[in-house]
Amino acid sequence: MIRILLVDDQTLVREGIKSLLSLSYKLKVVGEASDGEQVLDKIKACQPDLILMDIRMPKQSGIEGLKSMQTAGVSLPTIMLTTFDDHKLVLEAIQAGAKGYLLKDVSLETLVEAIETVHQGKTLIQPAVTETVLKGLQGIEKAFETFQPAEALTDNEKAVLRLMAAGCSNREIGELLFKSEGTIKNQVSNLLAKLGVRDRTRAVLKAIEEGLI
Template sequence: MIVRVMLVDDQTLVREGIKSLLSLSEKIQVVAEAGDGEQAISQLVENDIDVMLLDIRMPRMNGIQTLQALSEQGITVPVIMLTTFDDHELILQALQKGAKGYLLKDVSLETLVEGIETVYKGNTLIQPAITERVVQSLKGVSSEFESFSEPEKLSEKELEILRLMASGCSNREIAEAMFKSEGTIKNQVSSVLAKLGVRDRTRAVLKAIDLGLL
């Protein structure tokens, strides 16, 4: 099975770079390209698309506006947002508008292909982007702290929450992104901390990095 992808980015060099990267995989085929949201929607009519890679920042119709237009027209193609480290607030908006996840533009081929396959199968994809907010919170925290040497396995939902925590999201922001109540997220965050054997979110992120979960 080859997953058919549409690549949407206003920067030609970025599109060509990602397209060249994906050409190395036998599992993915870029069948359409667009420079903005308007072009993307018109291209969808002409092409059979399995997954859309959509840039957040574009002229005319940006990624958020494109997601809104897709929703209004009842188009349900899974969308992965292409982003940079400083797009934290826009990422949250995109998830709230129906994006299935996001990837950094400098992602490796393996991660990109895995991400496309993940959303193609109906799952969500949230790649950790350690933002300045998290980096600042990590300063002064010792790398040696109490935790479980062999933590209990986290569920898929808990891993998603952990990735959003690593991206610097508050419980409220995680709740909005995952369409859950803040109380539910608070309980799930507590479950993540308990399973990892740590006392706060910062140490949870550090432990997750150490375990290779992020």
């Protein structure tokens, strides 16, 4: 059974999600919080396996909650739940350490599958969210974008992608991988070509969508 910490500022929403999750024998809500500020204390008290957290909350947002976990050195699989599909929030959530991103109108089956996927150490971004994000980023030019499956990536290329997803610059990636900034710049260019995209943001989104990182 997967133990879940549920974080949402709206009591009715929390109760609704909790009731929905109770229909699955695979899941159990062991704790609740109303904002990101309470997350660390709730983790200590409830010992959850995974966090379901609203991305927008008035006192402290879900992204701020993730950042406080990073600062405290707490690593716990987290799925962001939201009614919004703002591509900037998706990227911020990914960079802050979120492993999943779902809209709140998903079915119980989809939510359970997402929780199991993220609990297994994988990353999941709801396809509808990814498509919306890509459309929002494309603007009026679409000729440079391809939605064909990406070419196979090497382990080193995947390592570079993960650091790109974490928001690292070419210089920072080079320092972490003990390579020159020029070498990383060339690797990033090759990655964009392999993935069939024209910038780093699209590269990260496509890699997540296809389960490459």
